Amino acid sequence: MKILDRAVEDSVAPGAKPRPGQAMMLKDLVEAMLDDGHGQAQAEGPTGVGKSFVYLTVAAAAMAARSERSVVSTESLALQAQIVDKDAPVIAAACEAVTGFRPQFAVLKGWSNYVCTQATVDSANDMLDRLGRTGDAEPKALSRKFDKAVADKGKMLFGEQKERADVLAWALRQAVGAGDPRVTGDKNAYPGNMNDSMTWDSVSVSSADCIGADRCVFADECLPRAAKARAAEADVVVTNHHLLAVQAANDVPVVIGSKTLGEFHHVFVDEGHGLPQIVRSQGAVEISSRAVLSLARAVGKVLDDRETSVKNWMDAGAGVAQYVNEDLKEKAQRIGGRDTVLRLGEGQEPLESSFAVVDRWLTEAVEMLKRAAKSNSAPAAEIGLKRARGRVEGMKSALDLVSEHKPGAARWVEVVTPHPRATDQTKYPVVRYTPVDVAGMIRRSLWTREMTEEELEAVGWSEQSAPVEEESSAPEGPKPRVPLTSAVLSATMPPGFGRQVGIRAPLRKYPSPFDSAYGSSVLFVPRAVDQADLQALGSSAYGKFKFDTAKHRAWALRHMIDLVEANGGSALILAATASSGKEYAAALKSAARGRWDVLSQWDGVALRKQVAAWKADRASVMVGTRSLMTGVDAAGDTCTLVVVDRPARAASNPVDDARVEALVANADMDKWAADRFCYVSDASLLLEQSAGRLIRKVSDSGMLAVLDPRLLKAGPFSYPEPTRRMYLDTLHRFETKISVPEAAHQWLRNQQARHAGAQAS
């Protein structure tokens, strides 16, 4: 507690005390840590409570008192940077002042987030070749030649080529500076814009594609290796959910149990509500004719297509793609009615005619790539061959996953519309697989680790002591694992979240420091009771007069324009879908008549820049959808009005449908309860996060408008009561509620007058 006290004093003011929620959370996390070193905790700490100070304090204290290392994970690279650059130095200084020991913190990102010198040298030489200049094998000389060539011939480079040249020039300087602790080669440190995702690929490799320290001539100055080495030395490693998800989805020791990174004792997952979805995405795979053709091209690039076997294999690719397409097309034809996908169940084989053909074709590719790797030892070729082999093996395992029914996973066939910029605009069928129930994967991979050799020896475990299958002489049974202290924290937790991540500890909720700010703010939900509203919102379907979400868009827009007008701008508009958001942005721009700027996430400007411009201009209005519901932090007068058109319930989709089915089968829930548990609960979480955009500090106040009359009990369009309650529960912190539009407009005008008066005085 003394470390936290000191950190709060250092960061706030002398005499400042931790918030009540911080003190309570600290006690709970310490208890989890002391529970034989492997307790669990599930903490809901509202925004502003100061969670990061709490878990960093626990991690620092664990090292100072018990020499125990921790992993901290958060949702994004930006949050990772914020923890390491802003919060960790305060905690490290406080820990040193209290205990005399200064813990070391380090960031851990994926291998491909850092410049690979070998890939950069290869790509820069390729580009020089195309510019008609000679290259160099040594980064310093190459960097000079490259800069000169770009200065002389830069006019020949346009669009993606120009972007790639800029990134290569920067990456070469990073490679030259390797060894200087200020030079990290971190993608985040690149000062320019990168619009083409292929650009970064030209200067980086994944850990699987790296040719290895024993083979690489740049291994001593390798930037990804240096980053990993810093993490291995650190007491507290700050990583992101993506890396943890790679570990959980593939059951490989990327972080926990990694021999290079060393032993960890505690795991703290901040913004943990996002983890299951990231694990699902990480485990998702697909097969289509386009994927087959793209793989054929990638393999063809690294093999010598003058060789007969390679040529034959590539020619066969078109036939294999055709087989896959015909198989999937036949399944896609069964999609009908209101369905947009064909879910696959037990015994349903999406590639029944083509499986063997694809499998053979892929096996052949692996053999050719193995042979090529044996006969070609140039590092540049080796990276390309490894990349290609990784893709082939990835498709091989995808083929197995999409073909076999497994409980806890979803498989389906759907028809994909190509990206508008794609040259071929023909729609094509695809089969997809996604793990749905990921609790077991998370529990096994992240909350426990395999015992080390010494620990195995200490408990007397050996390969022979494992249970042995009667018919087999091979030892069977997994090595024993050690549980870690596992704490999942979030500002908002969906109901029953512990079950999704395999945490048994009950959810603890901590008081918000923003109660008085919510007390001086209001929630506005417009009612729809008169005939005009009913006609504007409803339509008849199947003999029933029902709420029509398409018509609601125009109705919500009228309210939105009135509210923004009454507030004089200074608003954040959050749309349930991108298409409605674009429509709102266009209408609000024309309604503003130049009195305030209306910015949106569809203006073709990087979102980061757009949000910065909105925050810098008090009267401006920002329009966006899901990414702004969770990722915007504008305290003060910029954001005194947050408008949400309606809860962003996801459209029916195979993954969430499979989650619902799993709950009905395994958790003794009826279909409606399970549906609420998945779809409504996810939408509630987004609604709560959207509401949280309004109050970012104790002195904030304003209005949250949710333009969905179904939230009100009165009127013909109410949500089913359990759903309505679930949504309203997320908004319970607003004490004052308004449903009459004129009263809402007046409240906003009064607020603006108060703000103007405060500024004048």
Ligand code: SF4
């Ligand atoms: S060791 Fe791997 S990542 Fe490092 S420079 Fe060489 S190829 Fe690139």
